[in-house]
Amino acid sequence: xxxxxxxxxxxxxxxxxxxxxxxxxxxxxxxxxxxxxxxxxxxxxxxxxxxxxxxxxxxxxxxxxxxxxxxxxxxxxxxxxxxxxxxxxxxxxxxxxxxxxxxxxxxxxxxxxxxxxxxxxxxxxxxxxxxxxxxxxxxxxxxxxxxxxxxxxxxxxxxxxxxxxxxxxxxxxxxxxxxxxxxxxxxxxxxxxxxxxxxxxxxxxxxxxxxxxxxxxxxxxxxxxxxxxxxxxxxxxxxxxxxxxxxxxxxxxxxxxxxxxxxxxxxxxxxxxxxxxxxxxxxxxxxxxxxxxxxxxxxxxxxxxxxxxxxxxxxxxxxxxxxxxxxxxxxxxxxxxxxxxxxxxxxxxxxxxxxxxxxxxxxxxxxxxxxxxxxxxxxxxxxxxxxxxxxxxxxxxxxxxxxxxxxxxxxxxxxxxxxxxxxxxxxxxxxxxxxxxxxxxxxxxxxxxxxxxxxxxxxxxxxxxxxxxxxxxxxxxxxxxxxxxxxxxxxxxxxxxxxxxxxxxxxxxxxxxxxxxxxxxxxxxxxxxxxxxxxxxxxxxxxxxxxxxxxxxxxxxxxxx
Amino acid sequence: xxxxxxxxxxxxxxxxxxxxxxxxxxxxxxxxxxxxxxxxxxxxxxxxxxxxxxxxxxxxxxxxxxxxxxxxxxxxxxxxxxxxxxxxxxxxxxxxxxxxxxxxxxxxxxxxxxxxxxxxxxxxxxxxxxxxxxxxxxxxxxxxxxxxxxxxxxxxxxxxxxxxxxxxxxxxxxxxxxxxxxxx
Numbered sequence: 001x002x003x004x005x006x007x008x009x010x011x012x013x014x015x016x017x018x019x020x021x022x023x024x025x026x027x028x029x030x031x032x033x034x035x036x037x038x039x040x041x042x043x044x045x046x047x048x049x050x051x052x053x054x055x056x057x058x059x060x061x062x063x064x065x066x067x068x069x070x071x072x073x074x075x076x077x078x079x080x081x082x083x084x085x086x087x088x089x090x091x092x093x094x095x096x097x098x099x100x101x102x103x104x105x106x107x108x109x110x111x112x113x114x115x116x117x118x119x120x121x122x123x124x125x126x127x128x129x130x131x132x133x134x135x136x137x138x139x140x141x142x143x144x145x146x147x148x149x150x151x152x153x154x155x156x157x158x159x160x161x162x163x164x165x166x167x168x169x170x171x172x173x174x175x176x177x178x179x180x181x182x183x184x185x186x187x188x189x190x191x192x193x194x195x196x197x198x199x200x201x202x203x204x205x206x207x208x209x210x211x212x213x214x215x216x217x218x219x220x221x222x223x224x225x226x227x228x229x230x231x232x233x234x235x236x237x238x239x240x241x242x243x244x245x246x247x248x249x250x251x252x253x254x255x256x257x258x259x260x261x262x263x264x265x266x267x268x269x270x271x272x273x274x275x276x277x278x279x280x281x282x283x284x285x286x287x288x289x290x291x292x293x294x295x296x297x298x299x300x301x302x303x304x305x306x307x308x309x310x311x312x313x314x315x316x317x318x319x320x321x322x323x324x325x326x327x328x329x330x331x332x333x334x335x336x337x338x339x340x341x342x343x344x345x346x347x348x349x350x351x352x353x354x355x356x357x358x359x360x361x362x363x364x365x366x367x368x369x370x371x372x373x374x375x376x377x378x379x380x381x382x383x384x385x386x387x388x389x390x391x392x393x394x395x396x397x398x399x400x401x402x403x404x405x406x407x408x409x410x411x412x413x414x415x416x417x418x419x420x421x422x423x424x425x426x427x428x429x430x431x432x433x434x435x436x437x438x439x440x441x442x443x444x445x446x447x448x449x450x451x452x453x454x455x456x457x458x459x460x461x462x463x464x465x466x467x468x469x470x471x472x473x474x475x476x477x478x479x480x481x482x483x484x485x486x487x488x489x490x491x492x493x494x495x496x497x498x499x500x501x502x503x504x505x506x507x508x509x510x511x512x513x514x515x516x517x518x519x520x521x522x523x524x525x526x527x528x529x530x531x532x533x534x535x536x537x538x539x540x541x542x543x544x545x546x547x548x549x550x551x552x553x554x555x556x557x558x559x560x561x
Numbered sequence: 562x563x564x565x566x567x568x569x570x571x572x573x574x575x576x577x578x579x580x581x582x583x584x585x586x587x588x589x590x591x592x593x594x595x596x597x598x599x600x601x602x603x604x605x606x607x608x609x610x611x612x613x614x615x616x617x618x619x620x621x622x623x624x625x626x627x628x629x630x631x632x633x634x635x636x637x638x639x640x641x642x643x644x645x646x647x648x649x650x651x652x653x654x655x656x657x658x659x660x661x662x663x664x665x666x667x668x669x670x671x672x673x674x675x676x677x678x679x680x681x682x683x684x685x686x687x688x689x690x691x692x693x694x695x696x697x698x699x700x701x702x703x704x705x706x707x708x709x710x711x712x713x714x715x716x717x718x719x720x721x722x723x724x725x726x727x728x729x730x731x732x733x734x735x736x737x738x739x740x741x742x743x744x745x
Binding site: 003004006007044047048049050059062063066067069070071074117119120128129130132133136137165168169172177180181184185188189190191192193194195196197199200201202203204205206208210211212213214216218219220234235236239240241242245247248251303304306307309310311312313314315316317318319320321322323324325326327328344345346347349350351352353356443444445446447448451452468469470551554555559560561 | 565566567568569570571572573575576577579580581582584585586588589591592593596599600601602603604610611612613614616617618619620621622623626630638639640641642643644645646647648649650651652653655656659660663670671672673674676677678679680681682683684685686687688721722723725726727728730734737738741
């Protein structure tokens with residue numbers, strides 16, 4: 001226990017340090033002060049007919065949508081045609097159409113929900129040219145949008161919020177690709193395969209045959225973590241010993257998930273010329289992170305009361321890997337769901353009732369505790385807008401943030417985004433139940449079955465991609481509906497938040513006065529945390545009560561289903 | 562909208578070549594040259610034949626071998642199709658499985674990992690505690706002193722992660738290879 005808590009404290013210190021180093025680097029990249037790959041950039045812009053000048057928010061949003069649509073079509077075609085494409089040593093045929101739709105949407109929206117099992121469905125070509133590419137580009141899209149939002153906040157009376165193509169290219173060239181190369185090589189060093197070979201057959205010590213799936217795993221694992229994508233090479237994702245072979249590999253992967261999200265507040269602080277603004281947001285994120293981490297840790301450490309007389313006291317190892325143990329399993333589960341990663345190194349479905357509720361809660365809050373790459377920060381921007389609005393109501397002044405007045409238009413847009421999660425989670429999950437599509441897909445009886453369903457739709461809407469994997473999501477209904485939830489959860493935030501960025505960019509910065517509510521310091525951080533909990537969590541309290549909380553009291557009472 | 566079509570298509574094409582072919586193929590080349598053992602899946606050979614991967618668990622049922630954890634794959638330890646059971650904490654099916662596994666290994670409470678399926682179904686490790694409980698059985702089946710079995714197990718043991726976390730763990734395949742080698 002003491003060792004585990006020490007580890008968590010050291011982890012957080014390390015994350016803070018990395019964020020504080022990477023944030024300023026990002027500020028240099030996105031203000032054009034890093035240019036050692038300028039020839040590559042300019043060649044790309046020339047070939048694509050791009051003039052790298054600022055775009056209004058409408059043009060920026062259009063570019064995002066057209067680029068994502070093109071990415072969707074290409075990925076869908078690759079999945080459908082993989083049977084006749086190269087690098088297919090296992091001879092896999094086309095993916096079924098509703099599953100290919102779901103998978104293509106999933107990777108374009110940075111969700112990376114796995115309705116498929118990687119090693120039994122996908123060719124090496126689909127993994128590389130299909131999924132790995134969207135791992136970079138969906139992450140790049142999220143980061144670009146968040147950069148544009150920060151630029152809008154930092155600007156004074158500006159018409160534009162930057163250029164999407166430039167932001168995307170710079171994200172890939174100066175952030176994601178170098179990071180992925182380093183992480184991929186570290187992963188191979190730790191034992192993650194990187195080969196184009198077909199599956200191997202081994203003759204085991206007892207004389208049996210063991211088929212061992214192989215592939216270009218490390219290159220995909222690296223970016224699936226760094227880009228908070230989370231779509232695994234193998235069915236069981238980062239729980240597979242080839243995808244995550246050691247405790248050190250596991251730690252590197254957790255840092256890879258959170259490093260860019262943790263850098264964003266520092267980047268923001270630099271860009272708006274007031275680092276305290278970034279620290280206040282980072283502090284709110286970290287406070288929530290510590291809370292959910294400790295909750296999940298204590299819930300998992302308690303073990304399963306139903307098995308108490310059968311196994312030794314301590315955590316239930318069902319769905320967990322021995323090499324990670326309790327601390328690294330819980331840390332991974334929390335990291336992957338506070339960010340929009342969704343990779344798993346344990347089966348969340350088999351977590352204790354309250355331990356499994358934390359990943360669900362992390363997603364329902366909107367993945368803003370560090371959050372997905374880019375997506376986490378622009379999600380947090382919306383909460384900040386709400387917080388200053390509430391603060392403004394309390395003191396009876398027009399709310400301001402960074403000297404910019406938050407007015408009706410921004411508030412309407414921010415309020416609109418509050419509807420996305422309830423719509424995707426509550427409405428679509430209810431529709432599944434009412435149309436009779438839930439009962440056949442849930443694996444477990446009792447309240448746990450409801451949690452499986454709600455987790456699936458939450459994961460889709462939050463663009464997370466982790467699952468209570470007992471849930472049979474590969475049906476036409478769920479492939480389609482979760483596909484819709486993923487679109488809603490992506491562009492339902494991207495478009496309003498870019499609109500807010502455009503409208504804030506256009507505003508002048510009013511000077512600070514004695515009546516200005518400061519958006520830095522402890523009071524603001526506390527208010528932000530409270531707003532997140534009230535707005536984010538209360539909506540979902542009833543469904544949490546019917547699912548994990550009901551299961552917890554049942555299990556405590558000796559009831560199995 | 563139309564004016565963005567050319568940038569979108571050209572950028573997508575260029576990035577697909579760079580990130581979808583250039584990056585993974587370059588990583589494959591570098592990995593195969595500099596770290597061929599790991600890049601090829603950390604396979605283990607004995608007498609010229611591949612007997613498995615040191616990273617991937619195997620099913621062991623004979624009494625003379627150290628036994629791995631239960632596995633939810635079909636068949637157990639199917640490294641071509643990984644899966645966990647995904648059974649929830651309140652599952653009656655899980656309770657029945659745990660009861661049956663514990664009874665087979667009892668008497669008394671057993672280490673949790675020996676009564677539960679791992680996440681991947683391919684977990685290559687068990688805890689040192691769970692391994693040492695099997696020493697007497699293995700020694701009797703092989704007709705060797707328990708100390709020799711314990712030596713083989715300790716040789717395949719790694720300490721708590723970072724010297725901080727959890728318990729020492731044993732690589733089951735490595736321990737069993739060491740046991741076989743003792744008979745040599």
